[in-house]
Every structure is written in structure tokens, then in C-alpha cells.
Amino acid sequence: MRTKPEPVFEQPWHAELFALTVTLNEGGHFSWPEWAQRFGSTLKSHGLAKSLNGGDDYFLAWLDALESFLAGLGVAQVDELDVLKSAWIEAYSSTPHGAPVKID
């Protein structure tokens, strides 16, 4: 009996976030046990309001945990990320459909 096949990552951003975290770990920015602790406590707090299904909400907790972890480590600050996110929104809004979306 086989369980039905499912994609390894449900969304491209899940895969990107996973790979970013692994790369940073291997670049020596944090150990995996340190990361697991951080992520575990974020999962726990996210799970207080509702039971997480292990899909999108799991990776949302992952993203929150990584952003605050990196801010604490001084690797990526919230305001730096906000500026880049706004630049991406602007780029998507002004790029014709079908053309590659880029920021400077």
C-alpha cells in the first residue's frame, strides 16, 4: 500500500524558505539545534490560536521564526526587509504580465 503522492513542497516559497535556512545554517550563521529551538517555540505560539495543519501555516511559522532569528543575529533587519518587500510589490505592479519581474 502506498500513500498518495504529494508534492515535496506545496508552494515555491516553502521550498525557497527551506533552502535559504539550510544555506544559512551551512554558512555557519547558526547551528541546526539552535534553529530547531527557535522554530519549535514559534510553532508552539502559533499553535495556541489554532491547530496548525502542517502546510502553509507551518511555513508561515518558519518564516516568522527565521525573520526574528536573523534580526536578532544582526543578519537581516526588519526595516531592510520592508524596503525590499515594497520594491518587489512595486516591481510586480509595474511589470507587464509575462515579462520577468526584477528589482534593482
Added chain:
Amino acid sequence: MPHDTSEQHHPHSLLPSDPALRVKALETLLVKKGLIDPKSIDEIINTYENKIGPQNGARVIANAWVDANFRDALLKDATASLASLGLSGRQGEHIVAVENTKATHNMVVCTLCSCYPWPLLGIPPSWYKSDAYRARAVREPRKVLSEFGVHLPEEMNVRVWDSTAEIRYLVIPERPENTAGWSEEELIKIVSRDSMIGTALVVVPT
């Protein structure tokens, strides 16, 4: 009939979801700072989407079923046995193999987050990462197993192993009795991912 493109006709590109944009911002910043190489991101995604998965673990299980020496070595020091097969590295630094028997059934969970033996099984499925499984596997393992269709006799012990970032577990399922004389290649095909997590038994397809 003319193709109706109204649904696809957007004046500008579709805006990705908020978390997708946050990940893009993070990746852009880290690349700008020279902390990550975009090529390594692509390589990692490709590895886990296409190269590493439960077929690796299935090969180990089939090998243990046909080779008693390998089985013994796997139970004694899984990390070293797996390294000898080239199955080590990322999240496989310390793996412990636990064997199902007539008396004991093993199942694996990670109550903290989703620690999992990546080199053997790839990326965990959603249910392994869900709050429901992570909370209930320890509290009521038999009930959880029955929801997976695994009904164990009353007298059988159930052991639940809680993975950590340091130790990950591989369940060696019981070999079905009607597989005597099967080749390793045939056995590999019947070892499911879930049987190596302990939420399924290995059965011969009818």
C-alpha cells in the same frame, strides 16, 4: 472557437502572496549582502525535490531484510552503516534505527518541530508537521495508528520515539512473511515512506 483569454489577461504581473514576497525580500537581502549564493538555493531545492526521498530509506530496509550482518550493524550503529552506503550528511548526522518485531511496534514523531532523517526519507509530509500528529502521537499512539489504518493487537507494545535536532530515527518495519525469496529490488518497491516512520505496516500488494 476563439480562445477566451479574458481570465489570463492581466495588465501587470500577478502579485505573489504576502509570505512569498517576504521570502523574496529575505533572499534578495541575503544575496546582496553576499551571505548566500542563489545557485546553492536552486541546488538545494533540486536535491530535495528530485534526488533525495523515501527510495533511499527503502533501499536500506530491503538491504537489512536480506543481509543479517547489515541489519545487526544498522541496529548497533546506524549512522556508520548508513555512511558506508553514502547516506549521510545534512540532518543525518546521528540516526538511530529501531526495529519492529512481533512484540513491539515503533513510531516516530518530532514534538518540537519536524526533525526527520532527510538523507533517508527526504522532506517530511504535511501530516508529520501538523500540530495534531505532533501532539497526539505521544499521547494516544494507538488511536493515531488506527487512523492510519494500522490496528495492532492489544498485547503488542507501542514505542514512540521523539526526534530531536540531534537524533533522528528510522523504523525498520517487519518484513511480510509471504516475501520469502524476493529479490532486494522487489522488496524495495513495497517499503513505503510511512512504514519507515511507523505509521504503516509493509504489506504485499494484492
